[in-house]
Amino acid sequence: MQHSDQLSKTEVQAAGNDRVQALGPFFEYQRHLVYVRRLVLTLPCLTSGKRTRDYAKARDSVSVCGSAFGTTLGSVCVYLEGRGVPGERAYVLRSIRTQLLPIADAIKSMRGTDAIFLSRGLASCRVAHAQRTAITEPLARIDSKYGHPHTCLGATATILACFGVMATVPMHAQHLVDDDSFAKTLRCVLDQLDHWRSSACAMADDAWQALNAERRALRRATDAARLAAYVWQDAPAQELIARQIGWARIAAFPHNTLVNEFTQPNLLRAVETQDLFTSVSKDSGFSSAVVETVPLSQISEGRLLTKKGRRGGANSDASESWVTLSSNGSSFSHVSASSSLDGELVSRFGVM
Numbered sequence: 001m002q003h004s005d006q007l008s009k010t011e012v013q014a015a016g017n018d019r020v021q022a023l024g025p026f027f028e029y030q031r032h033l034v035y036v037r038r039l040v041l042t043l044p045c046l047t048s049g050k051r052t053r054d055y056a057k058a059r060d061s062v063s064v065c066g067s068a069f070g071t072t073l074g075s076v077c078v079y080l081e082g083r084g085v086p087g088e089r090a091y092v093l094r095s096i097r098t099q100l101l102p103i104a105d106a107i108k109s110m111r112g113t114d115a116i117f118l119s120r121g122l123a124s125c126r127v128a129h130a131q132r133t134a135i136t137e138p139l140a141r142i143d144s145k146y147g148h149p150h151t152c153l154g155a156t157a158t159i160l161a162c163f164g165v166m167a168t169v170p171m172h173a174q175h176l177v178d179d180d181s182f183a184k185t186l187r188c189v190l191d192q193l194d195h196w197r198s199s200a201c202a203m204a205d206d207a208w209q210a211l212n213a214e215r216r217a218l219r220r221a222t223d224a225a226r227l228a229a230y231v232w233q234d235a236p237a238q239e240l241i242a243r244q245i246g247w248a249r250i251a252a253f254p255h256n257t258l259v260n261e262f263t264q265p266n267l268l269r270a271v272e273t274q275d276l277f278t279s280v281s282k283d284s285g286f287s288s289a290v291v292e293t294v295p296l297s298q299i300s301e302g303r304l305l306t307k308k309g310r311r312g313g314a315n316s317d318a319s320e321s322w323v324t325l326s327s328n329g330s331s332f333s334h335v336s337a338s339s340s341l342d343g344e345l346v347s348r349f350g351v352m
Contacts, residue, residue, distance in 0.1 A: 005206075006061040009130045012040045014201040015067070016127075016134030020192040022071065022155060023162055026181060027172060029082030032138055034071050034162070036155045036189065038198070038207060040064050041125035044148075044298070062130050065293075067207040068121040069193065069214045071158050073299070074139030074149025080165055081140065092165070093146055097123075097299045099164035103157055104295035106253040112260040117213035118253065121154020123147075124293035151298040155193065156217040156252045159185055160245060167241045174237040182244050183229060186222040193218065216264050217252040223271045224251035231274075247277055 015038045023034035043065050073096070080092045100122060107119050127135070127150040139149040153161070163182050167173040176182060193215050203211075224247040232243045251271050259267070270276035 005064055005066075007040065007064055008060055009062055011201055012062050012064070012128050012130040013134055015040050015198075015203075015207075016131040018197070018199055020189070020196070022158060022189050023079060023185065026166065026176065026179075030079060031082065032075075032078050034075055034079050034158065035137060036069055036071055036158075036193070037135070038203070038211070039068050039070060039072075039152050040128045040131050041066055041068055041120055041152055042128050043293070044126055062128050064128055065125060066117070066120055067204075067210045068117070068125070068152050068154055069196075069211050070121045070152055070154040072127060072135065072139060072149060073123065073147055073151040073153055074142060075135075075137055076153060076158060076162060077140035077142065077149075078138050080162060089140065089142070090146070093142070093299065095165045095168075096161050097296060097301070099161040100153075100157060100296060100299075102249060103160070103253045106250075106255040107295055109256040110253065111256075111258045112263065113209065114213040114216060114259040114261075117210045118154060118156075118217060118259075119293045119295060120210070121152055121157055121214070122293070122295040123151050123153060123298045124295050125152050126150045126298065127152060145300060147299045154217075155189060155214050156221055159189065160221070160249050160252070163241070164245050167238065167245065170238055173241050177237040177241050180229065182241060182248075183222065183225040186218060186225055186248065190215065190218040190222055212261065216259075216261070219264075220251035220254075220267055220271060221248035223268060224248045224276075227271065227274070247271075250277055 019035040019037045021033055022036045025031065025033075040062075041064060042062075073093075076096060077089060077092050080096070081088055085091075104122055107115060107122060110118075126148055132150055135150075142149050159182075163176065163185075167176060193211065196211060225244045228244040228247040229240065232240045235243065251267070254267060254276060257263075257267070267276065
């Protein structure tokens with residue numbers, strides 16, 4: 001798992017042609033969709049700080065570290081932007097990183113094969129250069145000091161992060177709760193990945209394992225979100241969706257836990273009994289298995305969390321403006337979670 005494999009450029013390019021929709025517009029400012037693809041990944045700096053694409057540029061093969069099912073940081077930024085306030089991109093990047101921090105902490109302590117595959121989708125790898133032309137949706141231009149637009153985010157982590165950012169606005173949180181948007185989105189994306197078909201090329205065993213790990217994480221998150229909505233149904237909207245996101249995060253990325261296909265039934269049982277949310281281990285030791293990637297290494301920490309931002313400077317003002325404009329000047333999209341995803345998928349769950 002720790003060494004780089006070689007794939008032909010044709011294989012790498014073809015892998016990105018298949019996609020499913022993960023997130024549609026919930027609010028007026030969201031004018032683009034987020035898609036989940038099979039992303040073939042590279043580690044940015046394998047030796048001497050040189051980029052892996054430099055070694056493969058003149059060859060027919062590409063050095064890759066595996067696959068993940070998710071989207072790109074650039075796509076998520078485009079999805080969450082749109083108000084035009086000063087410093088919005090820095091605020092969005094900082095918000096995404098903040099939402100991913102608890103996942104990064106948990107995944108460092110997770111054990112089992114799923115932990116390895118899920119760690120690839122936590123801003124630790126980039127999409128192989130040969131596959132980037134297959135990603136046709138708009139990507140935000142991100143200054144290299146802060147991150148890279150082709151950084152990979154797994155499907156489950158993407159949904160958790162996006163809803164975490166959107167729910168910071170009270171009026172938007174109310175809309176998301178009224179429409180049951182979070183649970184619907186998790187269910188629909190899970191259903192699409194459960195019926196994944198690779199039309200362009202055969203998938204290697206590593207890719208199937210990555211897909212199955214993402215499916216299991218989504219299933220745990222879906223069950224947890226559904227249960228939280230029932231347990232906290234009388235709570236105010238912001239608290240309710242915060243509980244949903246929090247429980248889904250714990251279930252998808254359970255701290256200090258063995259996570260694989262054999263432990264999945266026990267984990268689902270622990271979700272249903274709520275044991276998973278009351279017996280979170282305090283041991284934060286690193287798992288010896290997760291060694292090939294470093295979570296969040298592709299999203300800058302120091303430059304996003306500048307002294308100016310900590311002291312309430314321009315970055316802080318931007319975040320306040322973002323929330324203010326969201327509350328006062330942004331209307332809801334007419335496209336709800338149930339209609340933004342494919343109607344046939346939604347009908348399988350009996351969603352009105």
